[in-house]
Amino acid sequence: VRPQTVLLVFLSIVPQQCFGQIIGGRKADAHSRPYMAYLEIKNGRNTTACGGFLIRPDAVLSALKKKAEINENVQCISIAKENERVRVGDLCTVSGWGWTSKAGDMSDVLMEVALKVQYAEICEQLSNNFQCQSMICVGDEEEEKATYKGDSGGPLVCNKKAHGIVSHGYEDCLFPEIFTRISHFEPWIQKQLKRFSRKAIPCFPFSD
Numbered sequence: 001v002r003p004q005t006v007l008l009v010f011l012s013i014v015p016q017q018c019f020g021q022i023i024g025g026r027k028a029d030a031h032s033r034p035y036m037a038y039l040e041i042k043n044g045r046n047t048t049a050c051g052g053f054l055i056r057p058d059a060v061l062s063a064l065k066k067k068a069e070i071n072e073n074v075q076c077i078s079i080a081k082e083n084e085r086v087r088v089g090d091l092c093t094v095s096g097w098g099w100t101s102k103a104g105d106m107s108d109v110l111m112e113v114a115l116k117v118q119y120a121e122i123c124e125q126l127s128n129n130f131q132c133q134s135m136i137c138v139g140d141e142e143e144e145k146a147t148y149k150g151d152s153g154g155p156l157v158c159n160k161k162a163h164g165i166v167s168h169g170y171e172d173c174l175f176p177e178i179f180t181r182i183s184h185f186e187p188w189i190q191k192q193l194k195r196f197s198r199k200a201i202p203c204f205p206f207s208d
Contacts, residue, residue, distance in 0.1 A: 077155065080163045080183040086136060090117040092158035094147055094166065113145045115177070117158070122176050134184040136164045139176035147177060 054076050070076070086092065095112040115138050123130040123137035130137070138156060147154070147166050156164030156179045164179030182189070 077157065078161045079186060079189065080161050082183055082186045084161070084163070084183050085181075086117045086156075086158045086163045088117050088119050090158050091115070092117065092138070092156050092163065094154055094156055096147065096154040096166070113147070115140055115145060115147075115156070118176055123178055126170050126176070127178075130178065134181050135167070136179040136181050137176050138164065138179050139174070141175060145174075 054074070080086075091114050093112050093114050095110055118137040118139055118141075120130065120132045120135075120137050122139075123135070124132075136156065154166045155162035156166070158164075163182055165182060167178045167180050170176070
């Protein structure tokens with residue numbers, strides 16, 4: 001799936017496909033990631049599951065028909081501003097449901113994993129389509145931890161803000177992985193959100 005397609009899914013155009021899940025991670029503490037959303041997308045007889053994250057009470061991967069009720073267990077997460085960038089070596093977290101191994105083992109609980117921001121050159125060596133301005137190169141050099149099938153759309157959280165969106169990897173390799181860079185699209189994201197509501201909606205940005 002193309003990285004920009006994933007971003008459009010996040011911004012409430014029609015969801016297409018879901019990839020990515022947690023391998024080598026651990027079970028997330030209950031209610032420790034109150035911004036996470038689990039989505040089941042039906043297309044005819046087919047149902048695809050993937051994750052998302054709440055950035056406003058009425059906006060997740062796609063605009064919700066009903067606003068989420070914000071409380072201590074359901075909260076929004078702030079997104080990176082246009083001028084905010086993660087740095088190489090930053091350790092970030094990704095959460096999700098789905099495959100926990102290449103064999104297809106599924107998880108019925110939210111899992112999380114810590115992944116490191118990598119040099120862009122690592123991803124550029126594997127793909128001519130890597131775009132540094134709109135993508136982030138991330139991963140575990142030991143290939144023991146990764147996102148995998150089932151959790152496209154989940155957030156890469158660094159310093160309590162969502163900086164990236166799970167996008168794709170390379171064939172069956174667990175390293176490196178590509179995430180959509182939220183800060184590059186932040187002005188457009190804000191513009192799209194204003195189309196749904198002209199007034200500010202109170203939200204309580206998540207913090208550890």
